[in-house]
Amino acid sequence: MRPVDETPKPRHRPVKGTRIPMRENDPLERIASFTEVGLGYDAAEAHTEAMRCLQCAKPPCVDGCPVHIDIKGFIGKIIEGDECAGVEVLKTRNALPAACGRVCPQEEQCEASCVLQRTGQPIAIGRLERYLGDFDLARVPAERCRPEIAPASGKRVAVVGSGPAGLACAGELAMRGHGVTVFESLHVPGGVLVYGIPEFRLPKALVQAEIDMLAEIGVRIVTDAVVGTTYTIDDLLTAEGFDAAFIGSGAGLPIFSGIPGENLNGVYSSNEFLTRVNLMRAYEFPRSDTPVWRGRTVAVVGGGNVAMDAARTALRLGAAHVMLVYRRAEEEMPARHEEVHHARQEGVEFVMLCSPQEVLGRDGFVTGMRVTRMELGEPDESGRRAPMCVIGSEFDLECDTVIMALGTRANPLLAKAAPDLELDKRGYIVTDADGATNLPGVYAGGDIVTGSATVIRAMGAGKDAARAMDAWLRRS
Amino acid sequence: MFEVLATRQLSDAVFEMKVAAPAVAAKAHAGQFFILRVDAEGERVPFTFSDWSAEEGWIRFIFMRVGLTTHKLTHLAAGDFLADVAGPLGVPSHAGGLGRVAVVGGGVGAAVAYPVARAMCAAGDEVTVILGARNAELLILEDEFRALPLKDLVVMTDDGSAGRHGLVTAPLKELCETGAIDHAMAIGPAIMMKFCAATTKEFAVPTVVSLNPIMVDGTGMCGACRVSVGGEMKFGCVDGPDFDGHLVDFEELMSRQRVYVDDERVADAEFSKGCSCGL
Incomplete structure (x- = not known):
C-alpha cells in the first residue's frame, strides 16, 4: 500500500454535462472482423466523465454493485488524475476490472443506483472501470497493480472451474494467504469469458492478462482437469490434500x-x-x-x-x-x-x-x-x-x-462424482448464504448454484464464498 | 503437455499411440474416452482408450488416419508432446452379470472392444468376440484378444484374406439363432453397429453400441454429440457413449458425422501441402 497522503485535497466540484459517449468501430466495418467494437475512453474522456461524478457522501452506486467496488473511490482517483491509485482501489474488490467494465450490466446495477440516474445521465461507471482496467494492463507486468498478500496460512484450497466465480474466489483466497489451485476442464482457463463471450466484446488477450495476474499472486491453474472424473471432490480433499474446495463449475448443459x-x-x-x-x-x-x-x-x-x-x-x-x-x-x-x-x-x-x-x-x-x-x-x-x-x-x-x-441447465457430471452433495430438484448445488454446501469445507457459487446469471454475480458469489472459506479455514 | 511414450504403425493407415497421462490413467475404465488436442491450433477430438495403466501412468489408443488431427498424430514419435489430454470421459461400459455376451469389434472399433471384452471376462461374463475388418492387413489386436479367456474368437474379413469370408453380422446371427448369447455389444463404424443392432433385434438380444459422434468439449457443455435414442435427445459425451442399439437413430448419427466432411478435406489438404509423409 502507498503511504497515506496527508495534504488536504481541493474540494471536488462536479461538472454538469451529459455522459461522454464511448467511441466505437463503424458497424459496417466491424462486422468484417472480430476486433473489439467499443474503443474505450482516452484519458481526457475519462477525466471529463469522472468530473461529472457528485462524489456523494453515501454513494448508492456501491450498493448497486454485487462485489461492492468502492466506485466513488476509484472515480475520485481519476478526478485527481492518479490512475495508479484508482487501479489499486478497484483491484481491492475486483480482480478482473477490464473484463467487468465491458460485460457487466451496469445499467441494472451500479449505474441504475447512481443519483444522476434521475436525470437520465448516470455516470458511465462501467466505462470508467474499463478505462482503469485497461490502464493497468497497458503497463509492463512488473508495474501492474498487485494486491497485498497476507502471510501464508499453510492451507490449500481447490477451486473447481476457472470462470468468473472460480477466478474471483481464487484471487480472494490467494490475497488472504491461502495456497490456491484452480482446476479447469477445458484447455484454457477463463470459462465463459473465453468460450462464451465473443472476442469483439471481450478480447481474449485481455482475459488472459487478467488471469496471468492471478498466477502472479500465486494462484496455480491446472487445465485439462475434469473434476467429476479426473478428480472427484473427495479425491481433492483426501488424496490431493486440499483443506477446502470451491465449486464454480458453471451451469453448462445447453437447453x-x-x-x-x-x-x-x-x-x-x-x-x-x-x-x-x-x-x-x-x-x-x-x-x-x-x-x-x-x-x-x-x-x-x-x-x-x-x-x-x-x-x-x-x-x-x-x-x-x-x-x-x-x-x-x-x-x-x-x-x-x-x-x-x-x-x-x-x-x-x-x-x-x-x-x-x-x-x-x-x-x-x-x-x-x-x-x-x-x-x-x-x-x-x-x-x-x-x-x-x-x-x-x-x-x-x-x-x-x-x-x-x-439458456442452460445444470451439468450433472460433477454431481455424479460427489453423490453426497446436496442438489435442488433441478440439479443445482444447494448452499447457505455464505456459499457453504452440506459437505464440510466444500463451498459453491455462480451458475451451478443460481442457474444462468451474470459474470459479476458469479464473481460476487465467488468472493463471498472465499471470505467464508477463509474464516472456516482459520477455525479448522 | 503430455508426452508421447511410444507409437506403432499397425497397418497402412492405422496407428497406435501411448501417452503419459497419469491422472487420466488413474481413473480410466473400459468403454470410456478422452479428448486430445495435438497442438496449439488443434481441434478437440475424442478417442476411446484401447488400454491404460494406472500404475505406470499411461493411456493407449488406436486411430485411423482420416483427417487433419489424425494426420498430425501420425507425425508424432516417442518424446514428442500432445498439447492436451483430458478425461476420462463418458460412462464406463457395463461389465458383469451379462451372462453370455458377443462383443463385436469392427475395424478400429476392435481397439475399444478389447478393454471392454477384458473387463467382461474379469467380471465373470462368458465372452465371444467377433473381430471384423475389410482385409487381413486391417485386422488389429488379434493376439491380444487371443490372450483373453474368451469362449471363442471369430475373425471375419470382407475379402476372406483372414478368418472367415464375410461380415460380422453373419456369426452374430448364428449366435442369436442358436440361442448362444444373452447380450451383445457392437463397436465399430456406425453402419456396422446399425446392422449388428438390426441383426440382434430380430432375436430380442439386448445390444449395446458405443457411439462416436462429433464432440467439442466432451463434458456436456456444447451438445454437438446429441443423438436420438428411442426418440429422446441424449448427449454422447455424458449420457454415453454406450446406448441401446435397438433405440439409436443411426441414420441421423451418420448424417451428423458427415457435417464437416468438406471442411475436413480443406484443412487436411492445407496441412498436407507442407508435409511430405505421403499419407
Missing part, C-alpha cells in the same frame, strides 16, 4: 427446444456455436483446426445476451442475413440494451413475437424454420406478458443455420 428437426446439420446450441468460434477460433479456420458451419442465412432463437452474441458472431462469419427470432416483444428481451442496439446497428433483423415450431431440412441439412406468430396475454410469474400462439399463423423462414440460445 434445446424439443421441436422436430433440431438434430439436423446446421442446428447449433449457442454454446457449441460460440465455443467453436471463441475458444477454438473457428473464424481462423483452416489456420486453426476447428471448423464451424458458416451459414448464409442464420436464425438465432432467443432474446438474451447470448442470442445477441451468436447473431453478431454469425454476421462476422460472413452470413448475408441474420434473424433473431424471439417469442415475446422486443422490450421484453432480457439482453442488455447496448447489445440489442449493437446487433440492430450491425444489421441483425429482429423477428419478434414468433415461436419456432419445426426446423425444416433436406438431405440432413437445415433449409428453414417453421414459426408461429405469438400475441401477448396477461403477465406471467416473471412479470412479463405471457406469449400465446396465434392459431393458424404458421409461416416458414428460409435459413441454412439455426442457433438455439435458450
Whole structure:
C-alpha cells in the first residue's frame, strides 16, 4: 500500500454535462472482423466523465454493485488524475476490472443506483472501470497493480472451474494467504469469458492478462482437469490434500427446444456455436483446426445476451442475413440494451413475437424454420406478458443455420462424482448464504448454484464464498 | 503437455499411440474416452482408450488416419508432446452379470472392444468376440484378444484374406439363432453397429453400441454429440457413449458425422501441402 497522503485535497466540484459517449468501430466495418467494437475512453474522456461524478457522501452506486467496488473511490482517483491509485482501489474488490467494465450490466446495477440516474445521465461507471482496467494492463507486468498478500496460512484450497466465480474466489483466497489451485476442464482457463463471450466484446488477450495476474499472486491453474472424473471432490480433499474446495463449475448443459428437426446439420446450441468460434477460433479456420458451419442465412432463437452474441458472431462469419427470432416483444428481451442496439446497428433483423415450431431440412441439412406468430396475454410469474400462439399463423423462414440460445441447465457430471452433495430438484448445488454446501469445507457459487446469471454475480458469489472459506479455514 | 511414450504403425493407415497421462490413467475404465488436442491450433477430438495403466501412468489408443488431427498424430514419435489430454470421459461400459455376451469389434472399433471384452471376462461374463475388418492387413489386436479367456474368437474379413469370408453380422446371427448369447455389444463404424443392432433385434438380444459422434468439449457443455435414442435427445459425451442399439437413430448419427466432411478435406489438404509423409 502507498503511504497515506496527508495534504488536504481541493474540494471536488462536479461538472454538469451529459455522459461522454464511448467511441466505437463503424458497424459496417466491424462486422468484417472480430476486433473489439467499443474503443474505450482516452484519458481526457475519462477525466471529463469522472468530473461529472457528485462524489456523494453515501454513494448508492456501491450498493448497486454485487462485489461492492468502492466506485466513488476509484472515480475520485481519476478526478485527481492518479490512475495508479484508482487501479489499486478497484483491484481491492475486483480482480478482473477490464473484463467487468465491458460485460457487466451496469445499467441494472451500479449505474441504475447512481443519483444522476434521475436525470437520465448516470455516470458511465462501467466505462470508467474499463478505462482503469485497461490502464493497468497497458503497463509492463512488473508495474501492474498487485494486491497485498497476507502471510501464508499453510492451507490449500481447490477451486473447481476457472470462470468468473472460480477466478474471483481464487484471487480472494490467494490475497488472504491461502495456497490456491484452480482446476479447469477445458484447455484454457477463463470459462465463459473465453468460450462464451465473443472476442469483439471481450478480447481474449485481455482475459488472459487478467488471469496471468492471478498466477502472479500465486494462484496455480491446472487445465485439462475434469473434476467429476479426473478428480472427484473427495479425491481433492483426501488424496490431493486440499483443506477446502470451491465449486464454480458453471451451469453448462445447453437447453434445446424439443421441436422436430433440431438434430439436423446446421442446428447449433449457442454454446457449441460460440465455443467453436471463441475458444477454438473457428473464424481462423483452416489456420486453426476447428471448423464451424458458416451459414448464409442464420436464425438465432432467443432474446438474451447470448442470442445477441451468436447473431453478431454469425454476421462476422460472413452470413448475408441474420434473424433473431424471439417469442415475446422486443422490450421484453432480457439482453442488455447496448447489445440489442449493437446487433440492430450491425444489421441483425429482429423477428419478434414468433415461436419456432419445426426446423425444416433436406438431405440432413437445415433449409428453414417453421414459426408461429405469438400475441401477448396477461403477465406471467416473471412479470412479463405471457406469449400465446396465434392459431393458424404458421409461416416458414428460409435459413441454412439455426442457433438455439435458450439458456442452460445444470451439468450433472460433477454431481455424479460427489453423490453426497446436496442438489435442488433441478440439479443445482444447494448452499447457505455464505456459499457453504452440506459437505464440510466444500463451498459453491455462480451458475451451478443460481442457474444462468451474470459474470459479476458469479464473481460476487465467488468472493463471498472465499471470505467464508477463509474464516472456516482459520477455525479448522 | 503430455508426452508421447511410444507409437506403432499397425497397418497402412492405422496407428497406435501411448501417452503419459497419469491422472487420466488413474481413473480410466473400459468403454470410456478422452479428448486430445495435438497442438496449439488443434481441434478437440475424442478417442476411446484401447488400454491404460494406472500404475505406470499411461493411456493407449488406436486411430485411423482420416483427417487433419489424425494426420498430425501420425507425425508424432516417442518424446514428442500432445498439447492436451483430458478425461476420462463418458460412462464406463457395463461389465458383469451379462451372462453370455458377443462383443463385436469392427475395424478400429476392435481397439475399444478389447478393454471392454477384458473387463467382461474379469467380471465373470462368458465372452465371444467377433473381430471384423475389410482385409487381413486391417485386422488389429488379434493376439491380444487371443490372450483373453474368451469362449471363442471369430475373425471375419470382407475379402476372406483372414478368418472367415464375410461380415460380422453373419456369426452374430448364428449366435442369436442358436440361442448362444444373452447380450451383445457392437463397436465399430456406425453402419456396422446399425446392422449388428438390426441383426440382434430380430432375436430380442439386448445390444449395446458405443457411439462416436462429433464432440467439442466432451463434458456436456456444447451438445454437438446429441443423438436420438428411442426418440429422446441424449448427449454422447455424458449420457454415453454406450446406448441401446435397438433405440439409436443411426441414420441421423451418420448424417451428423458427415457435417464437416468438406471442411475436413480443406484443412487436411492445407496441412498436407507442407508435409511430405505421403499419407
